Amino acid sequence: MDFITLKNITKTFDGVDVLKDINLKINEGETLGILGRSGSGKSVLINMLRGTKEYMPDAGNIIMNIAVCPDCLAVESPSHAGEKCRCGGTYEAKEVDFFNAERKLFASIKRRISIMLQRNFALYDEETVIENVMRAMPEGVEYEEGLYAALELLEMVQMNHRITHVARDLSGGEKQRVVLARQLAKNPMMFLADEPTGTLDPQTAVKLHNTLKEGVKDEGITMLITSHWPEVMTELADNVIWLENGQIKEEGDPHVVVDHFMETVPVPKKPEIPEFGEPEVVLEDVKKHYYSIERGVVKAVDGINLTINNEEIFGIVGLSGSGKTTTTRMLMGLTEPSSGDIKIKLGDEWIDMTKVGPLNRGRIMPYIGLLHQEYSLYPHRTILGNLTDAISLDLPAEFGKIQAIHALVTVGFDEKDATLILEKYPDQLSVGEKHRIALAQVLIKEPKLIILDEPTGTMDPITRVNVTDSILKARAELEQTFIIVSHDMDFVLDVCDRAALMRGGKLLDVGTPEEIVDQLTPDEKEDMLKER
Known part of the structure; x- marks a missing residue:
């Protein structure tokens, strides 16, 4: 009808x-x-x-x-x-x-009418999973009827093992599934x-x-x-x-x-692998263990060794829970390792990233750019403000505008759209456009080392190709080193020179992306490869 x-x-x-x-x-x-x-x-x-x-x-x-x-x-x-x-x-x-x-x-x-929005979890953070779903039940539903209905919905979204967990403690994927259960509860x-x-x-x-x-x-x-x-x-x-x-x-x-x-989606042209510079990032026997009441000792990262070279585009790949994000957080100094050495080269000197303070890892932080999976923009600043003032980029106004337009063009906007978008606010843009602006926010500072955590999350295929080209262009023009953390193996094949495969907290292999594909299990290939 x-x-x-x-x-x-x-x-x-x-x-x-x-x-x-x-x-x-x-x-x-x-x-x-x-x-x-x-x-x-x-x-x-x-x-x-x-x-x-x-x-x-x-x-x-x-x-x-x-x-x-x-x-x-x-x-x-x-x-x-x-x-x-x-x-x-x-x-x-x-x-x-x-x-x-x-x-x-x-x-x-x-x-x-129920709706699920991009990157919007809309949960009651201090309430349990089951309480969140029951809150969404239509008026007039009896408590016991609502309870059984909520349990059925949580089983359907595979969250019945988390019914007593507080919403704020869930992962992003778990929150999204609870949101779905809430929307279905509204009938x-x-x-x-x-x-x-x-x-x-x-x-x-x-x-x-x-x-x-x-x-x-x-x-x-x-x-x-x-x-x-x-x-x-x-x-x-x-x-x-x-x-x-x-x-x-x-x-x-x-x-x-x-x-x-x-x-209409262009195929990115991957250049021949260039000759890399000397080692720039070195991890030696790095471990991150913690204790969980439910699971005992959890070895999130278990003794990895890794060397990443200057001007290399390096991928760290694996499914959720493999340890790749924990590894990156330790590399950035956001999570302290249980043991091991992490060093990044600054000029001719190696910086120990396990040591805090302005004379240790604080010295190199201005030269590292990070695009986190849960990026955010300043909602009350224009895009120009987000790209300049909001990240303390101290430039004359006109030069700052030129740099902002250049950064937006680098991530796939044409020059006309880039100029028009500068005076807009984040809530006037689509999620994919905001994602590209967050990447431009990283690139505009021209850091030596750039870490991208799941950079293709909300990107349509055309934008993804633009970002692939942007990374290759930035490496060529600005002599930057990239570390890309991703479960998107197609993207890694398009952009990375080498990659490391992680599984269960261990680093299993390092090689070209094509060599890593050969090491994937059938389940990993099904979940990580979409186009090939």
Whole structure:
């Protein structure tokens, strides 16, 4: 049945049309995939269909065919017309202009729409997992009924082993799964997912995709999902639209549209491996052990030895829990090792990173750039402010602007867009655009050593190629050394000269990315290789 019809939808921000004359039909129970690079309008469309007032169309209408109980204004999808409501009334078919609906009806419709946003966990940090899910249950649900329903949902999202854990103590992937359980607890008639797996490792992302299929698609709930992973579109979507510059460029069969979109993604040209300089980073027998009440002694990193050379692009790869992020944190001085030596060369001198203070690792920190997986921008500063003042880059105003534009061009913006974006604020940009700005924030300081933790998390394929080219260009022009921590083996193959494979806290092998691929287990290949 026809559920939602978008008629001539246009939305403008700061004089720029971010959606232009969108016409679209969404059927009840359909899963619609929304494909497109960062800034194409995907998130704007999702937030508009959520009913967020700031995203109300400037032109056009969103027409919804729904079933409404006239007695209590309860709302259901259109196929429920004629059925009995919980209050005793009968659902009646009704056509509604969403943003022009009467206030109470508008609120009733919004309550039946669930949404998962990028990088937004929206949990009660001090409450347990089970309490978080029970809070999301609809009004009128008895405690015992809600408890059993919450337990079933947590089992579905594979979080039933964490029901008594406080939300703040969960990992990012675990939080995202609890968010999904909360949204499903609301018993939605429409589910909106905006890059729900953008920051997750492939293993966790697959679990979330399976849950979306089982808990949303297979239950007949209408779903709209945006993703830069083509396989999400082909596995979950019944129909796909490709957005480009705010317009629908193509609509149709997921496999056909995805293939056409991927044809526009350039293939990065990896240069021959250059001759490296002398060793710049050395780790010798580095260990990080800690004690857990549940697990006893945990060997997060267990005696690794590693040498990274000047001007090398080096990957540290492995699945979640392999020890790669802990290794990087020890290298940066953010986590103290249990034992071992960590040294980084500054000029002709080796700095001991296990020793604190301005005369030890404090001396080299200004020369190290870090893009953390959980990066953040200053929300009340413009992009220019984020790139200059906010990171204490002491430059004359005009020179600072030139450097900021250069940094934005380096991470894939064209010069015109880079100039326009400088006066915008982070909340005016897509998550993918903010990700690139965070990378530009690192590159603008021109550090000697750059550490990138899962740099491709929220990037669409075209942006990913731009970032690959940016890293190769930065190495060539600025003689920089890169350490890339990633579970994205395709990206490592494209950009890295050598890589180290970690598994269970141990460093198993070091070699070219192609040699490391040969060392992967079948499960690792399935989770870490997408395109080859």
